[in-house]
Each structure stands twice: as C-alpha cells, then as structure tokens.
Amino acid sequence: MKPLVKLITAAVLPALALGCATAKYINHDGRDSVVNVGQINTQDWIRAADELTQSLLLSGALGSVAGKPKVLMIGRIKNNTTQHIDTDSLMKKIRVALNKGGRALTTTAVGLDGPEDESSKAVRELRADDEFNQATIPGKGNLVSPDYSLSGKIIQNNARAKRGLLPTIRQSEFAFQLSLTDLKTGLAVWEEEKLIVKQGSRAAVGW
Amino acid sequence: MRSVCHLVFVLLLTGCASYESQTRSFRGAWNGGSTGQAAQIASREAGKRSDSRDAVVWFLEQGAALRAAGQFAASNHAFEQAEKRIAFYDRQAKLRLSREATGLLTNLAALPYEGRGYDRVMLNTYQALNYLQLGQAEAALVELRQAHAEQDAEVVRNARRIVAARKSAGEYERAIRRANLDELQPDIALDYGAFVNPFTDFLHALCLWSLAADDRENALVSLRRIHSTLGGPEFLADEIKLVDRILGGAKHPDLTYVIFETGVAPIRREVRLDVPLFDKNVPYVAAAFPRLERRGNSTPAHVAIGGAKREATLICDMDAVVGRDFRTELPAVIFRTLAATAAKAAVAKKVREEAGDLGAIAGLLYQATTAQADLRTWTTLPKAFRVCRVETPGDRKLTLLVGPQKNEVTVNTGRVNVVCVKSFAPGAPLHIQQFRLK
Numbered sequence: 001m002k003p004l005v006k007l008i009t010a011a012v013l014p015a016l017a018l019g020c021a022t023a024k025y026i027n028h029d030g031r032d033s034v035v036n037v038g039q040i041n042t043q044d045w046i047r048a049a050d051e052l053t054q055s056l057l058l059s060g061a062l063g064s065v066a067g068k069p070k071v072l073m074i075g076r077i078k079n080n081t082t083q084h085i086d087t088d089s090l091m092k093k094i095r096v097a098l099n100k101g102g103r104a105l106t107t108t109a110v111g112l113d114g115p116e117d118e119s120s121k122a123v124r125e126l127r128a129d130d131e132f133n134q135a136t137i138p139g140k141g142n143l144v145s146p147d148y149s150l151s152g153k154i155i156q157n158n159a160r161a162k163r164g165l166l167p168t169i170r171q172s173e174f175a176f177q178l179s180l181t182d183l184k185t186g187l188a189v190w191e192e193e194k195l196i197v198k199q200g201s202r203a204a205v206g207w
Numbered sequence: 208m209r210s211v212c213h214l215v216f217v218l219l220l221t222g223c224a225s226y227e228s229q230t231r232s233f234r235g236a237w238n239g240g241s242t243g244q245a246a247q248i249a250s251r252e253a254g255k256r257s258d259s260r261d262a263v264v265w266f267l268e269q270g271a272a273l274r275a276a277g278q279f280a281a282s283n284h285a286f287e288q289a290e291k292r293i294a295f296y297d298r299q300a301k302l303r304l305s306r307e308a309t310g311l312l313t314n315l316a317a318l319p320y321e322g323r324g325y326d327r328v329m330l331n332t333y334q335a336l337n338y339l340q341l342g343q344a345e346a347a348l349v350e351l352r353q354a355h356a357e358q359d360a361e362v363v364r365n366a367r368r369i370v371a372a373r374k375s376a377g378e379y380e381r382a383i384r385r386a387n388l389d390e391l392q393p394d395i396a397l398d399y400g401a402f403v404n405p406f407t408d409f410l411h412a413l414c415l416w417s418l419a420a421d422d423r424e425n426a427l428v429s430l431r432r433i434h435s436t437l438g439g440p441e442f443l444a445d446e447i448k449l450v451d452r453i454l455g456g457a458k459h460p461d462l463t464y465v466i467f468e469t470g471v472a473p474i475r476r477e478v479r480l481d482v483p484l485f486d487k488n489v490p491y492v493a494a495a496f497p498r499l500e501r502r503g504n505s506t507p508a509h510v511a512i513g514g515a516k517r518e519a520t521l522i523c524d525m526d527a528v529v530g531r532d533f534r535t536e537l538p539a540v541i542f543r544t545l546a547a548t549a550a551k552a553a554v555a556k557k558v559r560e561e562a563g564d565l566g567a568i569a570g571l572l573y574q575a576t577t578a579q580a581d582l583r584t585w586t587t588l589p590k591a592f593r594v595c596r597v598e599t600p601g602d603r604k605l606t607l608l609v610g611p612q613k614n615e616v617t618v619n620t621g622r623v624n625v626v627c628v629k630s631f632a633p634g635a636p637l638h639i640q641q642f643r644l645k
Contacts, residue, residue, distance in 0.1 A: 079427065082432070084422065
C-alpha cells in the first residue's frame with residue numbers, strides 16, 4: 001500500500017502545483033496589481049500622472065490662445081531614486097492626456113540631447129536628393145519652436161521602524177515633482193509635487 | 208554481491224579528471240597571452256563537451272577566449288550556448304532534488320555546472336562588450352539590462368539552493384549545521400554585496416548616458432551606487448559630476464574611457480578535511496571541499512598622454528566578487544558535500560557488512576574515488592577591472608601601461624570612445640581592442 005500512496009502523491013502534487021501557476025489579466029488601476037514597498041509600480045505611475053495632469057490643466061498655465069494648443073518640449077526628468085526606472089512611463093501618460101485634451105502638443109523635434117525623433121531632420125536631408133519629389137518635402141521654416149518645457153525630478157526616501165516584537169516596518173516615499181517653464185521668459189509658470197507613500201513589513205510583494 | 212555491482216556502476220559514473228587538470232593546457236595558453244591558441248583549445252573542448260555536465264563552463268571559457276582573440280560574433284555565439292544551457296537548468300529547477308540525490312551518491316562535480324552568480328552577470332557583460340564592438344548598441348543595452356536583473360535574481364536562486372541542500376542532507380542536517388568549517392571561508396578584502404559586480408554597473412552607466420535614447424538618468428543611479436559601494440573614489444565623484452552636466456545639456460570634450468582587464472581570477476583547489484559529525488553510524492567523515500586560490504598580484508595600470516600619467520581606478524576586484532559569491536554559496540556546498548560523504552560512508556558500511564572483504568575493498572574504492580570537490584570555475588575571468596577616463600588628445604595617441612608593459616594606441620575619432628586593454632601573465636603581450644560609443 002505504501003508504494004501506491006507514494007505514487008499517487010507524486011502524481012497529484014505536481015498537478016496541484018501546476019494548477020496554481022496560471023496567468024491572468026488584471027485591471028491595471030491598482031486593486032489587483034502587485035505592490036512593492038521599495039519600487040514604483042504601474043499603478044503609482046498612473047496615479048502620479050493623473051494627479052499631475054489634472055493639476056496642470058486646472059492651473060490655467062497652459063492657456064491656449066484662440067483654441068490653438070501650446071507646444072511643449074520635454075526637458076530633463078531627473079531620477080534621484082535608488083533604482084533604475086523608466087521616467088517615460090510618467091511623461092508619456094501626461095503627454096497623452098494633454099494631447100487628447102487638445103491643450104498642448106509635444107514636439108519630438110527638439111530635445112536636450114538632440115531630437116526625440118530624428119525623422120523630422122532626416123526628411124529634410126532629402127532636399128538635395130533628385131529621387132524625391134521636392135514638392136513633397138517640407139520647406140524651410142515649418143518646424144514649430146516650443147512655448148514651454150516640462151521638466152522634473154523623482155525622489156525616493158526610505159525609512160524603517162521597529163515597534164516592539166512586531167516585524168520591522170519599511171516605508172518608501174516617492175515624490176514626483178514637475179515644473180512648466182515658459183521658454184520666452186524662463187519663468188516656471190506651474191509647479192507641482194505629488195507624493196506616493198507605501199508601507200510594508202517586508203521588502204517583498206503584497207496585494 | 209549485488210551491492211558491490213552497484214558501487215562499480217557508480218564508480219563508472221564518476222571517474223573523470225578534475226576541471227583543474229582538464230583546463231591545464233588551456234590555462235597555459237591563456238596565461239601566456241596566446242589567445243588564438245586558447246580559443247582553439249576552448250572551442251575543441253566545448254564542442255566535445257557540448258552535451259555534458261561541463262558544457263556551460265566550457266562555453267564560458269570559449270566565449271572569453273574568442274572575445275580576446277577578436278572573434279566577437281563567434282564569442283557571442285558561445286555565450287549564447289552557455290545562456291541557453293543555463294536557462295535549461297533554471298527551467299529544470301523543480302527536479303533539483305533528484306539531482307541532489309545523484310550528488311549524494313557521487314560528488315558535486317558529477318552534477319551539471321549551472322553557472323555561478325558572477326558567471327551569469329559576466330556572461331551578459333562580455334556579450335554587451337562584444338555587441339558594442341560589433342556596433343550593435345541596442346543589443347548591448349539589452350545584455351546590460353539582463354546583467355542588472357541577474358544580480359537580483361541570483362540572490363533568490365542562492366536561497367533556493369541552500370534550502371534544497373538542507374533538504375538533501377536529510378538525517379544529517381542537524382549534525383552538519385554544527386560543523387565548523389571556517390577555514391574554507393575566502394579572505395575578502397572588499398565586499399561589494401551578494402552577486403554585485405561594480406564593473407557591470409559602470410559599463411551600464413556609461414552606455415546609458417552615451418547611447419540610450421531614454422532611461423539616461425538611470426546612469427546616475429548606477430554611478431551613485433558604485434560610488435558608495437567602492438567607498439567614494441574621486442574618479443567616480445568626478446564621473447557623477449560630469450554625467451550630471453552632460454545630462455543637463457552641457458557640451459563635453461571628446462572622451463576616451465580605457466578599461467583595463469588585468470590578471471586572472473582565482474581558481475578552486477581541493478582540500479580534504481576530517482569533519483566530526485557525532486552520528487552513531489557515521490561519527491566523522493573525511494570530505495573534499497573546494498577552496499579558492501588567488502593567482503598573481505594586482506597590477507596597477509596607467510594612461511599617459513605626453514608627459515602626464517594618470518592612474519586607472521580599481522572599479523571591480525574580481526577576486527572579491529568571486530570570493531563573495533563563494534562565501535554566499537558555501538553553506539549549500541558544505542551541506543551537500545557532508546551529506547554526500549556521510550551517505551557514502553553509510554553505503555560503504557552496509558556493503559562491508561553484506562559482502563565481507565570484497566565489499567570492504569569496493570567500499571573503500573567507492574569512497575576514495577567519489578570524494579572529489581567541484582573545482583569547476585570560469586578560469587578566463589580577469590583579476591581586476593580598472594578604468595581611466597581622459598580627454599582624447601588632439602593627435603589621438605595614448606600610451607597604455609600595465610605594470611612594466613607599455614603599448615601605444617591611436618584612438619578612433621568620436622565623442623566617446625572605449626579602449627579595452629587585456630593583460631595576462633607578466634611578460635605576455637597586452638591585447639588592445641577599441642570601439643566608438645558616440
């Protein structure tokens with residue numbers, strides 16, 4: 001009987017283990033997402049971007065004239081955290097919201113270290129190429145200079161505390177700071193900071 | 208009689224030369240700076256052993272030797288073979304306990320070499336350098352991101368290894384816990400943390416700020432981390448200031464980074480120790496363990512332009528990286544070795560009781576031949592990585608000095624260039640390669 005029990009156990013246990021290892025789609029709004037105390041998770045990017053965009057739109061700093069959207073360039077977003085993060089996750093969400101709202105357009109032809117998209121420049125280099133119909137190539141003076149630049153910083157502060165026999169509590173605070181600078185005057189016409197603070201008893205994952 | 212036959216079968220499984228003796232001619236060629244010959248030997252051995260338990264370590268040797276010989280695409284192919292094998296072993300992790308059982312009856316060298324923590328990081332780092340040399344910047348960044356992820360993943364894998372080793376120790380677990388084997392602990396001058404390789408982080412930072420279209424700010428995160436890990440060297444403080452200015456849009460002069468890979472990493476030697484287990488059946492065991500042995504001394508390196516000489520900063524002491532990994536993996540090695548030795552002693556005792564004198568001889572033979580430490584290690588890794596940054600001079604000529612050896616190089620045109628200098632044993636010629644980042 002004993003070998004039979006072993007055999008059944010050996011057959012059933014892997015099946016149970018496989019049963020637990022299923023993949024599924026979840027809502028990305030945060031309720032079902034993984035939460036890491038020491039990291040910026042997807043839902044944190046979404047929350048920070050939503051709140052910063054709302055603040056920018058409500059401030060009136062991007063006041064458009066006769067419904068004409070303002071032009072933004074993306075400046076430097078400093079990463080002052082202790083981890084490698086993709087700051088584009090924040091900026092892209094803000095850019096998409098501003099673009100959809102018709103309040104601002106982002107130029108990809110100007111950037112601190114050259115254009116974000118080299119295509120505007122590349123297409124102009126065809127001006128001397130006879131193989132191309134020159135009437136279809138953009139003429140000089142069509143590129144639009146930005147009105148504003150959006151720059152910022154992401155800061156991380158960690159703290160931990162031990163209370164009696166309870167496990168050590170770890171806390172991570174992420175500050176998302178953004179500034180909108182009027183490029184004519186060099187003045188910051190809007191500034192905002194959004195904090196996301198997370199606590200947990202371990203560095204591990206929670207839901 | 209049946210038990211004697213079983214022992215003979217196990218002996219047939221294990222009777223192989225140690226890695227130290229397998230690699231003797233290869234190491235001779237490598238240490239003498241004959242990279243072409245070393246690449247030939249490694250390619251031959253890797254081909255012969257591509258389906259064996261030593262495949263990964265030989266693919267790693269082959270990749271490093273081909274890289275040093277300037278065959279970058281072939282080198283990456285060898286590294287990819289190693290990577291595929293490692294991924295295969297990772298997928299098989301659930302079968303680890305059955306493999307532990309093989310180790311219990313034979314020795315740890317009879318188990319497949321799955322790639323140590325620093326192997327995995329260095330494998331991606333060398334692949335990245337090869338891609339940079341081949342002008343494939345995006346592929347290089349992918350490798351460096353993988354290396355970064357490997358450093359974290361290995362911490363988890365090592366914890367799993369220790370748990371598996373404890374389980375495999377079974378009835379001897381408590382006895383082994385009491386065993387004091389401090390003499391196996393390597394002497395580490397620097398501690399970067401588990402599975403951390405500051406050179407990989409430095410190269411990642413350099414590629415991020417000079418090559419990447421986004422994530423460039425992450426270069427500063429890496430540089431700050433290395434700066435703090437290495438105790439705040441002046442070179443890195445300057446580098447942080449420079450990169451901060453460049454990311455802020457400041458122009459910079461043409462720069463050349465000279466990476467010196469000097470010397471050779473430690474190898475593993477076997478040491479036999481008598482360890483009391485205080486078990487009624489197996490009171491003590493004589494077991495074979497690996498011990499790290501450093502090779503050669505650290506050599507300073509300099510870059511001279513005209514009369515001015517600048518010393519390269521030690522970014523990564525590979526002796527420390529290998530030593531730290533060795534120390535982290537040591538609990539699992541001790542558990543597995545002592546459990547295996549105790550299990551074998553128990554088997555030999557049973558055979559002696561069942562088969563008399565013949566059994567006693569077979570048992571002794573079995574214990575003697577299967578008591579072999581796992582000495583496999585990537586021998587072509589360097590002893591140290593040093594880096595020096597200079598403004599590229601007008602005539603683009605640099606003099607590179609490693610100890611008493613001296614070479615001149617004319618740097619490519621470009622805003623950011625990298626020159627890789629590899630030194631071997633004293634007297635062997637320096638190997639110089641270069642590529643343009645920007």
